Amino acid sequence: MLFLATLIVLSSSLQSHAVKYTVTNNASNTTGGARFSSEIGIPYSHRTLTAATGFIWRVFHQNAPGDRKSVQKVSLFIETMDGVAYESNNEIHVSATYLGAFSGDVKVEFTGVPVPRDDDACGVGTGMESPRRAH
Secondary structure (H helix, E strand, C coil): CHHHHHHHHHHCCCCCCCCEEEEEECCCCCHHHHHHHHHHCHHHHHHHHHHHHHHHHHHCCCCCHHHCCCCCEEEEEEECCCCCEEEECCEEEEEHHHHHHCCCCHHHHHHCCCCCCCCCCCCCCCCCCCCCCCC
16 A cells, blocks of 8 residues: 555656656566556556546645646556565555565555545545555
């Protein structure tokens, strides 16, 4: 679920949907890389990046391009690495090792959608919890 938290930080500064999103699976020969390809995929990842950007702009009232930091490209990499995910320099790195070992719905885990919660004062979850898990 670190993916959404990383994406929120990154997306909150994007200028427009003219941002180029790239997705690269550098671990396609691993269990997690194969699982990414079969259960998540590049087209879904592109849609998720675009939708998350629009969501962040609405939440933070970044309605005009002047309200946003100019970012030309955001890259998502699926890689063999420890941990879950991290963001650096407009790049999101997701662990194929983690995706391969995850026992639930990996697409939901990858996406990390914001979930309304009773204990959340603003009515929107952090996105760090899966909608299929108890809170």
